[in-house]
Amino acid sequence: MSDPKRIYLQPECCADPDTGRMWCEDQDPEECEEGKAWTEYVRADRVKALEELVSHCWVHSDYENCGYRKMTTEQKKIFDSLTIELKF
Numbered sequence: 001m002s003d004p005k006r007i008y009l010q011p012e013c014c015a016d017p018d019t020g021r022m023w024c025e026d027q028d029p030e031e032c033e034e035g036k037a038w039t040e041y042v043r044a045d046r047v048k049a050l051e052e053l054v055s056h057c058w059v060h061s062d063y064e065n066c067g068y069r070k071m072t073t074e075q076k077k078i079f080d081s082l083t084i085e086l087k088f
């Protein structure tokens with residue numbers, strides 16, 4: 001099993017004084033009684049991959065489809081997942 005792509009940190013107001021704030025992997029954890037939302041964190045390697053893709057697109061902005069042909073397999077996968085809704 002791989003690490004979760006994103007996790008959520010419990011609001012400060014709900015933290016147990018002895019154990020601190022809890023983490024969870026739920027998609028969309030419910031707000032607490034004070035109406036505070038959980039803080040969403042995204043895995044750093046995924047952010048880095050996205051930054052590199054944006055950089056690639058900038059460098060290849062004059063190429064067809066942002067230089068799609070020269071992207072790595074992983075970059076194509078990310079690019080496809082982000083643009084699929086725009087293609088229809």
Ligand SMILES: [Zn+2]
Nearest residue numbers: 013014032034
């Ligand atoms: Zn709370």
